[in-house]
Amino acid sequence: MFEQKCGTGILTASMLSLVLSFAAHAEVSLAQANAIQRALLTLDTHLDTPANLVKPGFDIMQRHSYDEDFTQVDVPRMNEGLLDGGFWAIFSPQGPLTPDGYEKSRDTAILRALAIHTMVTAHPDTFGFATEAAQAAPIKAAGKHVVFMSIENAYPLGTDLSLLTTFYKLGVRLAGPVHFKNNQLGDSSTDPEGAKWGGLSPLGEQFVAEANRLGIVLDGSHAGDATVKDMIRLSKTPIMLSHSGSKAVYAHPRNVDDDLLKALAASGGVIQMNAYSAYLKQLPENPQRKEAFKELMAMMDKAENGDMSAKEFEQMQAKRRQIEHDFPAVKATFDDYMEHFLHTLKVVGPLHVGIGADWDGGGGVEGMMDVASLPKITQRLLEAGYTKEDLANIWGLNALRVLKQAEDYAKSLSNHTTAQ
Ligand SMILES: [Zn+2]
Incomplete structure (x- = not known):
């Protein structure tokens, strides 16, 4: 029987043919995927991890486990999954649309922004705070994790849009107007009562203009389709869907159809693929x-x-x-996640797709329950024929391009308020 020495073992003819058939199908090992991903700047555009920073017993520097405390992001797991960082969200659950409700939420949101800053300043060798696209690569080169700040649900602004300047000064560079329900700024995709404004409200239109003026990227995730269309139409710079999926793969209101994806891409925007199980496929009632x-x-x-x-x-x-x-x-599976990912890539191409898996905010699928598993995405995209350059765009450069465009637009205006 034919045998060939191979490394420490013996490779038989049948094993050799197996290896060759894998090669023919462009099988990529996880080790190869890791080696490629390690060289890339990797950002997730929607990390809900800041909510954990204020919970008792959570230490971002220690390794936790989803099974034990339901967390998905910490430094040891980021290192294992080769995640450099991303946009760390100030998430605010929506309360009543009243002055009292706004005020309470505003205070909580400001405290959350401070918690993110505290995380960075308490671990200066581990994290670097970023307010400009160009700062991300040097932070990675210094061996640190990148911390951009974002707002999920601008409900805490109430009706006082000058607060957006306050949040800009705190470091916010990405902001979405709504969450699960319609609010003072516009319609959500999931409000059980249906549309209230038919897109953005008049205040929401001013919110778009104010974000443009400051250099904050607009985030259309959670917004209803008409709201996203308004944002694309009114925004002077491309918008981002920081964690969304494909309606063609699963018709859920949180996902976007191919026509809207194409409109987003035509305007220069990006969609970052969400791994929230209930938005990926119909799950059995429980x-x-x-x-x-x-x-x-x-x-x-x-x-x-x-x-x-x-x-x-x-x-x-x-x-x-x-x-x-x-x-x-x-839960949905990793294959379900990749179906959304690959379909979206097919529709708009690798310059308009990125990653925002909703870690610590409900994201996670069977086979990828925390950030430690992220190289599986790289592996699958390489197997699908995407190049290292495509991977670089998907993993971070697309999101940074959109941020840079927002920065450049703001700088082009004479009345730009600079952050201190
Ligand atoms: Zn969300």
């Missing part, structure tokens, strides 16, 4: 889990706002672990 979670929701909101004692927090986590044990979630 009424017992839903019921069990209802009880937990109030506690989770309290934790989200950062006002929970360590003891209460541990009780909540124990309860959640019990629910996960009794009524485990059915």
Whole structure:
């Protein structure tokens, strides 16, 4: 029998033919994917991790596990998954559209921005805060993780758009007007009551102009289709969908159809692929889990706002672990995620697609439950025939291009307010 020495083992003829057939199908090993990804600037444009910074017992420098505390991003896992950084979100759950509601949310949002700054200043050798596209590569070159700041849901601005300047000065460079529900700025894609404004509200239109003036990229994720169209039409610079998916693959309101994708790309914008299971495919109903979670929701909101004692927090986590044990979630798979990814790439090409998987905000699929698994995306894209240059654009350069365009536009205006 034919045998050939190969490394430390013996390669038989059948094994050799297996290897050759893999090569014919452009199989890429994870080690090869890692080697390529390591050289790229890798950014995720929607990290909900800042919400964890204010929760008891969470240490961004320590390795956590999803099974234990449901977190998905920390420095050890970023290092393993070769994630350089991204846009760290100030997320605000929406309350009532009243002065009291706005005020409370504004204060929480400002404190969240400070928590992000504290993370960076407490670990100056690990993180670098960035407010300009050109700062990202030097931060990576210095061996640090990149921290841009974003706003998910501009509800905390209330009706006072001058607050956008305050957030700009705090470092915000990407901002989305809405979340799950319509608000003072425009229509959400998922408000059970349907559209209220038919797109952006008059205040929302001013919000777009103000973001342009400052040099903040507009984020159309969570916005209704008409709102996204308004944003594309009114914005002087390309917009971003920081964590969204393909409606052609799964017709969920949080996803965008091919025509809107093409309009986004034609205007120079980018879509960053979301890994939120319930938006990737129809999942089976799980009424017992839903019921069990209802009880937990109030506690989770309290934790989200950062006002929970360590003891209460541990009780909540124990309860959640019990629910996960009794009524485990059915998740979409990594293949489902890549179906959205590859379809979107086919429609708009690699200059308009990136990654925003909604880590620590509900993202995660079977086979990729935290950032440690990110090189699997690189592996799959290489196998699909995308080049290293495509990968560089997808992993970070597209998002930075859009940010740079926002910066350049703001600088071109004489009334630009510069950050201190
Ligand atoms: Zn979101």
